[in-house]
Amino acid sequence: MSREKSLLEQIQSGDQRVIEEVYILYKKDFVAYASRFSVNDEDVVDIYQDSIIVLYENIISGKLVSLTSSLKTYLFAIGKYKIYNSLKIKATTKERFSDYEFLFKEDNEEDFLLKEENIEKVQKGYQGLGTRCQEVLKMFYYENLSIEEIKNRLNYTSKDVVKSQKSRCIKQLKEIVLKLR
Amino acid sequence: MNTSDLIEKYIQKKATAEELEIIKQLMDRDSEFKSEVSFHLEIRKAIEKEERERLKQRLQSLEQNKQNKRFLSLWWKIAAVFVVGAGLLWLFNQPVNYEKIYVENFEIYPNIVAPTVRDFNGSEESIAKAFNYYDSRNYREAAKAFGALQTEDAHFYYAMSLMGDHQIEKAIEIMKSFDLQSSEKYKNQINWYLALGYLKIRDKDKSIIYLKKVIKNDQTRASDAQKIMLKLK
Known part of the structure; x- marks a missing residue:
């Protein structure tokens, strides 16, 4: 449990290599676990990778702050949900999937009909940004870090520096996207 | 609080109920504000997509490396068995001296x-x-x-x-x-x-x-x- 706690903390601090460690750690057990369901091997690996991504996102976004169960149990619950999804089996109501139904739907997007092609253009724009900009925007939009946290993570002198850096990057991104539109 | 702070809070889902009400009103009244919010949501979605793809690729190549290693080690094993087998065969087929x-x-x-x-x-x-x-x-x-x-x-x-x-x-x-x-x-x-x-x-x-x-x-x-x-x- 203490090892899992340290893994969790390392991922929270933005260390992506640790998620690879977690990936290797539970891969074998997950494949064995998934063999109870009639999923083919290729899909199992795919599902496992997606489950790891969900786990990662929940950790960095702060949805998973502390573990009530083990990291493995949590990961396998995500995996099970995804297996059921892929098999189009409705989970029985007894199964408490509500704990893990995250990220598949964003609650504040409901009022907006985001166009897939616009998102793709922004994605291309993001790819075209320098690493410093990508880093700041990733921390803000993906990892959901506060300006204060970004300041600490990147060793900036003040929150204002972070803010101006961020708005410069967004401006740059906007310009690239406008050219694409 | 200025509008960009409001948008920030909204994007990070850190807005209070009060602030959410203000945002809703602003969006109804001000189409420019609405498209600005929309743009930030697009950024979030796009970065999320990009980062997921990057992580996925990372895991896939990790898997590939693992398989290559396994494949390689399998080949080594096959080669070793072959060499030992050939050696034994040679030994047994040596004419009796x-x-x-x-x-x-x-x-x-x-x-x-x-x-x-x-x-x-x-x-x-x-x-x-x-x-x-x-x-x-x-x-x-x-x-x-x-x-x-x-x-x-x-x-x-x-x-x-x-x-x-x-x-x-x-x-x-x-x-x-x-x-x-x-x-x-x-x-x-x-x-x-x-x-x-x-x-x-x-x-x-x-x-x-x-x-x-x-x-x-x-x-x-x-x-x-x-x-x-x-x-x-």
């Missing part, structure tokens, strides 16, 4: 007769002479001398002399003669030297027949015979 086994095992039977031999038929001189040749390793002369005599001892040492003189076929012929075959005294020696004789002339099957007799009857040579058997098979 009869000459080598013969040389390693053949030792001429010592003269245990002459010091006590007393031939009262006047042939004492000739058997003493024969053993004299035998002891001085002049096996050709010894063979001639022993061949002229008719005792059991003389017959046995005649065969030994022939072997010492590399006349193996003839030695075998003598050893298989009636009186040596029925000899209680030389039975074990005969089996052993016949086995070696057949070995020398590369008659594996016959050699094995006598080796089996040695293993069965001759305690002192059983383990040597066993070793030769293993090499022959």
Whole structure:
């Protein structure tokens, strides 16, 4: 449990290599676990990778702050949900999937009909940004870090520096996207 | 609070109920504000997509590396098995080196007769002479001398002399003669030297027949015979 706690903390601090460690750690057990369901091997690996991504996102976004169960149990619950999804089996109501139904739907997007092609253009724009900009925007939009946290993570002198850096990057991104539109 | 702060809070889902109400009103009234919010949501969605794809790629290449390693190690294992197998095959298919086994095992039977031999038929001189040749390793002369005599001892040492003189076929012929075959005294020696004789002339099957007799009857040579058997098979 203490090892899992340290893994969790390392991922929270933005260390992506640790998620690879977690990936290797539970891969074998997950494949064995998934063999109870009639999923083919290729899909199992795919599902496992997606489950790891969900786990990662929940950790960095702060949805998973502390573990009530083990990291493995949590990961396998995500995996099970995804297996059921892929098999189009409705989970029985007894199964408490509500704990893990995250990220598949964003609650504040409901009022907006985001166009897939616009998102793709922004994605291309993001790819075209320098690493410093990508880093700041990733921390803000993906990892959901506060300006204060970004300041600490990147060793900036003040929150204002972070803010101006961020708005410069967004401006740059906007310009690239406008050219694409 | 300015509008960009509001948008920030909204994007990070950190807005309070009050702030959410303000945002909702602003969006209803101000289409520019609404498209600004929309743009930030697009950024979030786009970065999320990009980062997921990057992580996915990372995991896929991790998986690929693992498989490559496994594949590589599998190939090493196959190669190792092949090499060892080929080695063993080579070892087992090595022609039996009869000459080598013969040389390693053949030792001429010592003269245990002459010091006590007393031939009262006047042939004492000739058997003493024969053993004299035998002891001085002049096996050709010894063979001639022993061949002229008719005792059991003389017959046995005649065969030994022939072997010492590399006349193996003839030695075998003598050893298989009636009186040596029925000899209680030389039975074990005969089996052993016949086995070696057949070995020398590369008659594996016959050699094995006598080796089996040695293993069965001759305690002192059983383990040597066993070793030769293993090499022959």
